Structures are given as C-alpha cells and as structure tokens.
Amino acid sequence: MSTTDFTLLTDLASRALGGSVSAANDELFAQRENLIRPEAPFFDPNEFGHKGKVYDGWETRRRRDEGGHDWAIVRLGAPGIVHGVVVDTAYFKGNYPPFVSVEAAFIEGYPSIEEVLKADWQTIVIKAPAEGDTANRYAVEDRHRWTHVRLSIYPDGGVARFRVHGQVVQDPRFLSGTVDLLAAENGGRLTECSDAFYSSPANIILPGRARNMGEGWENSRRRNGGNDFAIFELAAPGVPRHVVVDTSYYVGNAPGWIRLSAIDSRRRHKADHTAWTEILPRTAVQPDTRHRFLIDRLDAYTHLRLDVYPDGGLSRLRLFGELDGEARDTVDQAWQASASQLVASGKQ
Numbered sequence: 377m378s379t380t381d382f383t384l385l386t387d388l389a390s391r392a393l394g395g396s397v398s399a400a401n402d403e404l405f406a407q408r409e410n411l412i413r414p415e416a417p418f419f420d421p422n423e424f425g426h427k428g429k430v431y432d433g434w435e436t437r438r439r440r441d442e443g444g445h446d447w448a449i450v451r452l453g454a455p456g457i458v459h460g461v462v463v464d465t466a467y468f469k470g471n472y473p474p475f476v477s478v479e480a481a482f483i484e485g486y487p488s489i490e491e492v493l494k495a496d497w498q499t500i501v502i503k504a505p506a507e508g509d510t511a512n513r514y515a516v517e518d519r520h521r522w523t524h525v526r527l528s529i530y531p532d533g534g535v536a537r538f539r540v541h542g543q544v545v546q547d548p549r550f551l552s553g554t555v556d557l558l559a560a561e562n563g564g565r566l567t568e569c570s571d572a573f574y575s576s577p578a579n580i581i582l583p584g585r586a587r588n589m590g591e592g593w594e595n596s597r598r599r600n601g602g603n604d605f606a607i608f609e610l611a612a613p614g615v616p617r618h619v620v621v622d623t624s625y626y627v628g629n630a631p632g633w634i635r636l637s638a639i640d641s642r643r644r645h646k647a648d649h650t651a652w653t654e655i656l657p658r659t660a661v662q663p664d665t666r667h668r669f670l671i672d673r674l675d676a677y678t679h680l681r682l683d684v685y686p687d688g689g690l691s692r693l694r695l696f697g698e699l700d701g702e703a704r705d706t707v708d709q710a711w712q713a714s715a716s717q718l719v720a721s722g723k724q
C-alpha cells in the first residue's frame with residue numbers, strides 16, 4: 377500500500393473506536409474532545425457563545441508569550457502502528473495553527489495523566505507547516521506501536537479533527553478463547569468494497585452497536601445489476617463459529633439477502649475467485665433485525681467477503697471464533713516486533 381492511502385486505515389484516535397482526548401494545556405475557545413468526533417465537522421456562521429465564535433473543534437486562546445505552543449494528548453482506542461495523521465483545520469481560517477508536530481508513546485496499563493506526561497515521547501511527525509480550512513495529511517514512517525499520541529500546534533489556534541490512521545496491534549493475551557475475529561479493536565480492517573456512497577463498511581466492525589443508520593454501512597441504490605460487497609482482513613487467521621448480521625436502523629434499505637465467503641490467503645491467492653469458500657450461503661435477512669447464523673465449516677481463514685443483494689446497509693457484522701495455532705505465533709511475533717524500546721509503565 378502506498379503511503380498516500382493511509383486514510384483508508386482505521387482511525388485509532390476516533391471516539392468510535394474508544395479513543396479519548398486525555399488532556400490539553402488550553403481549550404478556552406473550543407473543547408478538546410471535538411478533535412476525535414467521528415463525524416465531519418460542522419460550522420454555523422451565525423453561532424456565537426459567551427467566549428466567542430463557536431467552532432466544532434479544539435481551539436486555544438491567542439498566546440501572548442514568546443516561543444510557547446499548545447498541545448492535546450489522545451489515548452488511542454486500541455494500541456497500534458500509526459501510518460499517517462490528518463490535522464483537519466476545517467472552518468479555521470483566520471485562527472489555524474501555521475505549524476504542527478506529533479509525538480507518540482506506548483504506555484502499559486491505565487496510566488494517570490501525570491504518568492502520561494512523564495512518558496518517553498517519540499516524534500513521529502516533525503514540526504511541519506499546516507494550512508487553514510484544510511485536511512492536512514502527514515505520513516508516518518515509524519513502525520512501532522503506540523497507545524498515546526500528542527498533537528502540538530505552533531503557536532496556538534484551532535483544529536477541527538485529528539485523525540490517527542493505522543493498524544491495530546492487539547495484545548495477544550486478549551485474543552484468547554472465542555473472540556470477534558473481524559472487530560476493528562482486535563485488528564480487523566476493511567480492504568475493499570463496491571460502494572461506500574453514504575457511509576463506509578469500515579463502520580460495521582467498530583465496537584458496540586450502531587445508534588442510528590449513520591453509524592453503519594450505507595451504499596447507494598444500485599440501478600445497474602450486480603450486487604454490493606465488502607472484503608475484510610481478519611484480526612488474525614481464525615476458525616469462525618458464528619456470525620452476527622445486524623440490520624438495526626436499516627428499515628427501508630436493508631439488503632434482501634446476504635452471503636459470506638472466506639479465504640485463507642496464507643495458502644491460496646485472494647485474486648483466485650475459485651479459492652473463496654462459501655461459509656454462509658445466500659440467506660434472506662430482515663430489516664431492523666439482529667440475526668445470528670451458525671457457521672458449519674471448521675477451517676481457518678484470513679479474509680471475509682460480505683455480499684449484499686442487490687444492495688443495502690448493515691449496522692454491524694461480527695464473526696466469532698478462535699485463532700488457529702499458527703496465527704497465535706504470528707500475533708505474538710507482531711506484538712514483540714512492534715514494541716518500542718522506550719516503554720513507559722503506567723499503574724496497572
């Protein structure tokens with residue numbers, strides 16, 4: 377994958393994955409928590425509050441010192457390798473920060489903010505220019521895993537959204553027993569889809585249940601035959617036992633039928649269409665319903681393909697099963713290989 381594609385990877389910072397903005401040195405004009413809201417930023421030109429113009433973002437006051445700067449710290453929703461960040465200054469035109477930098481840290485356990493501040497921070501984006509009202513992209517070369525990321529803005533200003541795109545690297549000790557092999561928080565990810573017109577199928581593997589149709593996958597109405605699909609890489613190769621197909625909130629636009637196929641790309645090539653095994657035949661589904669289906673085959677797979685007929689949305693898809701023996705070694709190695717030499721320790 378080229379570095380320009382990093383925005384297709386999971387947003388590790390997003391509130392939807394469980395991220396939190398743990399601290400900021402200043403947030404006088406607009407709250408730090410807005411930085412990781414999953415939805416696009418909103419702007420009402422007529423809305424003013426007691427402290428000034430209301431922005432959907434994080435905004436600090438105008439600094440009156442020399443050489444100082446502002447910062448906000450995000451605890452990622454899951455540990456991961458960051459491939460790139462987006463500092464989106466949408467609607468901040470006369471008050472965006474002209475420069476930004478990003479640092480990261482891996483901290484064990486559940487550290488207090490005092491412990492987070494004392495961690496060994498590594499620079500992953502060196503101080504670089506930013507534009508106003510722009511989704512500023514910065515690729516990251518470092519391939520260590522992190523739990524926390526610090527955005528610094530120079531000298532001050534406003535940022536609407538901070539996206540931290542990368543690959544979840546889950547602690548293998550939490551991948552024991554029956555787990556959701558598809559879950560983004562375990563490392564599952566969308567690799568391909570036919571249509572994400574209204575919203576992406578990457579949403580259907582996020583934690584929890586969708587609260588409305590906007591939190592799932594919605595494609596457009598298909599007018600030219602064929603059917604829509606999405607392909608996911610599993611968190612780790614595993615044997616699926618049962619699947620949850622949730623069409624909650626898809627009332628007039630649920631699929632008529634769905635079908636699931638899977639492949640073990642360690643043994644067969646994904647491009648070979650005959651190598652895909654049907655693990656759930658074309659099955660009728662109901663609108664606004666949480667379905668559970670048993671999977672009869674007991675083979676291990678690395679990828680899952682969801683076909684919806686002819687089109688239509690889902691709010692969640694879960695694939696419960698166990699990692700296979702070979703996969704366990706692979707996730708152990710990935711966890712070791714991505715360890716930073718400078719691992720701070722927080723209170724357990």
Ligand SMILES: NC(=O)NC(NC(N)=O)C(=O)[O-]
Nearest residue numbers: 405427428429430435438471
């Ligand atoms: N019009 C503004 O945005 N002014 C100020 N910001 C807010 N939020 O009022 C400022 O100084 O950046």
